[in-house]
Amino acid sequence: MEKEETTKKLIHQLKIVRGQIDGIIKMVEKQNSCTDILTQTAAADKGLKRAATLLLENQMYNCAQSLEGADDMDHKVQELLSVFKKFL
Numbered sequence: 149m150e151k152e153e154t155t156k157k158l159i160h161q162l163k164i165v166r167g168q169i170d171g172i173i174k175m176v177e178k179q180n181s182c183t184d185i186l187t188q189t190a191a192a193d194k195g196l197k198r199a200a201t202l203l204l205e206n207q208m209y210n211c212a213q214s215l216e217g218a219d220d221m222d223h224k225v226q227e228l229l230s231v232f233k234k235f236l
Contacts, residue, residue, distance in 0.1 A: 154206045161199045168192040204235050 172188050211228040 151206075154202065158199055158202055161195060161202065165192050165195040165199065168195060200235055204231065207231050 168188060169192055172185060172192060175185050175188060208228060208231075211224055211231075
């Protein structure tokens, strides 16, 4: 995926999450039910995970491309694993 396309998708997803967070804040201020707030919190969490997945996919793709003919392949693999472990 091209960097510009990835950036657009990432920004779009993060704006959705920002809107969800703003909505959650309003719900808390209005003292909406805990169930409704938790439902929206779960939705925002999923949205953040979608954004993180997009970033991880992009990182894996870029790292894999840089492995071709790389003298420091072990370092690149360790870098990729480090990013992947943070996601888990």
